Amino acid sequence: MTKCILIFDEIKECLDILEIFDEKSIYLSEKLIVKPKKEVIYTKQELLLLENKKENLLKIKEISDVRVLNPKLDRELRQKSMRKWLMPFGFIAGLGFSNMTNLSTFSMLGLNNIGNSILGGILGMISGYIGSFFASGSINLNRNKELRPILRFNKEGKWLLILESQIGYELPWMLIKESKTKDIIFIES
Secondary structure, X not given: OEXXXXXXXXXXXXXXXXXXXXXXXXXXXXXXEEOOOHHHOOHHHHHHHHHHHHHHOOEEEOHHHOHHHOHHHXXXXXXXXXXXXXXXXXXXXXHHHHHHHOOOOOHHHOOOHHHHHHHHHHHHHHHHHHHHHHHHHHOOOOOHHHHHHHHHHHHOOOEEEEEEEOOOOOOOHHHHHHOOOOEEEEEEO
């Protein structure tokens, strides 16, 4: 799916376009405001942000907490989800391999067949854990060129609004073009 990132100078402009979407009953699967670096936020903007956060329950995050904009966070989350699958399957594969081959690899430790099988399963589970690191790191999304201008805008004090439409629906391009965006960036997710 394509995500659209709108860049605004002020928080008020972000909130205005979201209000227009609500008035016109345009539902989005994701709408997230990314605030600029702390040093750049004005007190007036911070107060406006706090008011609207209480009223609308908006998602407002730092750029380092957004998975689409932070490849390191994306890799960590992918590794966690892969670990949930690879470790149990590694245990089962290690257990099965130990039972099929009847190898007594760990007999020097004084283990019987059951002990050898369980130790083989534990080694398989460890290999699944290690495999989750390599598998999550091998997926190279190579988004550095896409993310560089977005990170620059964030450091300059611009507000980012991430929009994703529901499946089967287009984003309201006419409304987006009429808003006072500084730039519109598309990211494939």
